[in-house]
Amino acid sequence: MTGQDQDTTTRCGFVAIVGAPNAGKSTLLNRMAGTKLSIVSPKAQTTRFRVLGILMRNHTQILLVDTPGIFQPRRKLDRAMVAAAWTGSEDADITLLIVDARAGMTEALRAIATRLAEQKRRLWLVLNKTDLVRRDALLPLTAELSAILPVEHVFM
Numbered sequence: 001m002t003g004q005d006q007d008t009t010t011r012c013g014f015v016a017i018v019g020a021p022n023a024g025k026s027t028l029l030n031r032m033a034g035t036k037l038s039i040v041s042p043k044a045q046t047t048r049f050r051v052l053g054i055l056m057r058n059h060t061q062i063l064l065v066d067t068p069g070i071f072q073p074r075r076k077l078d079r080a081m082v083a084a085a086w087t088g089s090e091d092a093d094i095t096l097l098i099v100d101a102r103a104g105m106t107e108a109l110r111a112i113a114t115r116l117a118e119q120k121r122r123l124w125l126v127l128n129k130t131d132l133v134r135r136d137a138l139l140p141l142t143a144e145l146s147a148i149l150p151v152e153h154v155f156m
């Protein structure tokens with residue numbers, strides 16, 4: 001290869017989108033894929049199983065997995081949904097934790113963050129619904145989550 005050649009090295013990575021119900025996980029997958037792959041609705045617990053989007057960015061293939069929201073399961077279906085979410089995260093090279101910034105630090109979010117911290121995986125934090133909150137609420141929320149989790153990058 002000469003110095004003038006384009007870098008054609010191919011790469012592939014597996015990214016899981018996790019978070020509490022209704023945080024905006026499916027919206028993010030659809031936006032990144034540029035098409036409607038996963039159902040979005042104002043109702044929590046819309047996504048019930050893992051949904052895979054395959055994105056190409058130059059020579060990089062990104063396997064982006066939308067997962068059901070993680071919450072305290074009560075029924076059998078609940079348990080299956082939450083298990084699907086955690087499996088998605090365990091398989092991933094990078095986990096995106098999507099947080100509804102307006103809901104802030106809920107008990108559900110704290111439980112998810114604590115469990116993610118135990119998994120010791122590469123973690124990127126995405127504060128979503130920032131259009132619905134005052135900007136000065138974002139830094140304290142980021143700090144609170146960073147105290148629990150080894151956050152590599154923060155996106156707002």
Ligand SMILES: Nc1nc2c(ncn2[C@@H]2O[C@H](COP(=O)(O)OP(=O)(O)OP(=O)(O)O)[C@@H](O)[C@H]2O)c(=O)[nH]1
Nearest residue numbers: 021022023024025026027041042045046047069129
């Ligand atoms: N205002 C605002 N609404 C958003 C944003 N992102 C998503 N939403 C809305 O939030 C609601 C939930 O979005 P979803 O993408 O279905 O959320 P989810 O995390 O996939 O939800 P579950 O699959 O139920 O866990 C929908 O009504 C979206 O339109 C955002 O950045 N700002």
Ligand SMILES: [Mg+2]
Nearest residue numbers: 025026046047
């Ligand atoms: Mg969803």
